[in-house]
Amino acid sequence: MKYLKKTLRWFGPSFGVSLRDIKELGVEGVVTACHQVPIGEVWSSETIRSVKKDIEDNGLEWSVVESVNIHKAIKYGLPERDIFVKNYIETLRNLAENNIKVVCYNFMQLIDWTRTHLNYVLPTGAISLLYDPVAIAAFDLYILQRDRAAEVYGDEMVHKAGKYYNALDQQGRKLLKSAILAGMPGSKVAIPLSDFKATLEEVSKIEKPVLRENLAYFLKAVIPEAEKLGIRMALHPDDPPFPVFGIPRIASTYEDLQYILDCIPSPSNGLTFCSGSLGAVASNDLLKIIRDFGPKIHFLHLRNVSREEDGRFYEAAHLDGSLPMAKIMLEVVKEQKRRKDCGLGEVAIPIRPDHGHVLLDDKKRKDEFYSGYSLIGRGIGMAELYGLEKGIREMFL
Known part of the structure; x- marks a missing residue:
């Protein structure tokens, strides 16, 4: 049975981690986006090909897009949203033309993630x-x-x-x-x-049911087109998975994820399973989420967090912290086996170590990185996760 497909996120040539660095870590694929294109505009096929060529020239694969960001007109249900939905679909067509078929995205209303x-x-x-x-x-x-x-x-x-x-x-x-x-x-x-x-003032006027309706509107327009193109859309949960600044969350709980998948049943309407995002609250049963939504998990972000009683949490080493990473990996491997046995779904699910500590020589150049995306810390995380996966396979399969 195939192993998980090891990937690492890359933010382009101006990012402090090069494609050559990523290649040396032994990963197979890159997770990236056309960051130079403003949110809401179409990614041209030429722009996509240029990024893809840089990746392939370094012996790697563009495995996952993260992210085709969603314009606020769609999130907030503004009158011009159909223009941006149309642009989004056109971008998906251009990605499919270049044989890039997994798109991680989020519907967070304010910013992508929040740390203090x-x-x-x-x-x-x-x-x-x-x-x-x-x-x-x-x-x-x-x-x-x-x-x-x-x-x-x-x-x-x-x-x-x-x-x-x-x-x-x-x-x-x-x-x-x-x-x-x-x-x-x-x-x-x-x-x-x-x-x-x-x-913040704008989005604070929008209640959760309306935000949900806006997401459903997007999904009902985009998912049928994605299915025709063979693209798997993988929604990333909210980070953190509870209201911040009083803004409601709509992709934070088991019930939220069930609602999203039920909006439009399709093999293209799926999830990014992010253990660190969902695991920032103890009420989310991560193992049940994998068991119940496993066939719809198109991408894996694995990291650990240490939760404290006062509501604080910090990002721990990948195999430490409050989350049972060994049990999480076991459920992932079981889902792979299920896919292999029934012949449905991608067995080599793309996985990336989500975030990483800054340590050792990376401290000398930490200002070159985006927060959470050091080289050595993520390399250690990938090595730990790969070793865990391999050990579980040998012990249980």
């Missing part, structure tokens, strides 16, 4: 990412200074946020601001505070 600390130092000395709900409230109340923000958090959290903010020096406040406004993956340009505030 990008340089959290672990006891080992390695650097990780951390999320702190008190820091989020402090940013909202005292840096963003959003009207009526206190209503989102309640008296106890407002009190904690005040103490937290007052204890920060100017550098600490600057770091908190820059962490939250770090920008979208694929860009090193921070989101302007005024733009973030305006977007």
